Amino acid sequence: MSHYYHTIEKPAVAEFKDRGSKFIAYAYPIQTVEDFKKHLKALKEEHPKAVHHCFAYRIGTDNNNFRANDDGEPSGSAGKPILGQIDSKQLTNVAVIVVRYFGGTLLGVPGLINAYKTSTSLALQLTPIVQKPVLETYELQFDYTMMNEVMVVVKRFHCVVMQNEMQLFCRLQLGIPKSEEQLFLDKLKDFHVVEVRKI
Known part of the structure; x- marks a missing residue:
């Protein structure tokens, strides 16, 4: 059991486009599920015309408190790739919500996985990672x-x-x-x- 964990200090936003579809990834430092719900509610109000608000979060250091949600995208094509990026950087107390605007062309599951993964990765690169006890x-x-x-x-x-x-x-x-x-x-x-x- 480690004495430290890694998280992000400040929110970040990054955008990725593929064949007209726009994926806007918002990364947030969070302490609780309530924190996450506030961010999700605010983004749904800010982007009412977006077709999907997919997300993943991880909280705490026991590996049990996490969630990934595809919000209507094909199963495993959105929430899992988002969580995969959080985990590949070994972060916790982090939520990433990706807002998608549909561009008229279906991207297929591999295209969606790439888009959600890339937009999340870009957002997490924009914010400093910090070590906390x-x-x-x-x-x-x-x-x-x-x-x-x-x-x-x-x-x-x-x-x-x-x-x-x-x-x-x-x-x-x-x-x-x-x-x-x-x-x-x-x-x-x-x-x-x-x-x-x-x-």
Whole structure:
């Protein structure tokens, strides 16, 4: 299991034309299926006359959260080639939606596979690929007086604060880089008053 994953930082758009048909690929960084659905809805509103909105996405690092959809194109001719490009670059937390305008000439399955693959590849080439740490989620609970000591450790191990409630008793939800997880937990053991729970 790797301590890092690769994703894209910014959205990108690329266009590919074949015999009058136009394929516009939109690549997006996403965290959740909800993020993806918002992008798909916006593109359907932006391109109401397009005949197809085919897509694929992959989320997370366990290889189980992905989807490919042909949106009416022949089975396996659109979603799979799009997902294939995401996977060939070993990316995750990425969605690619390809909007197709039909040009009057049938391209056949090999032509469609090529068009969806090429437009996706072009879009993914236009946006920087970044390496990010895989995060394990923990919840910490501690007395407010411990705040400074805990935050020093949180910063030192490059943890991501997802939620925090600061009252007399504090609750922090953290994403801890997998590579630092054991060191972080060992360090927290020094503060006997911090309660740690993996989520």
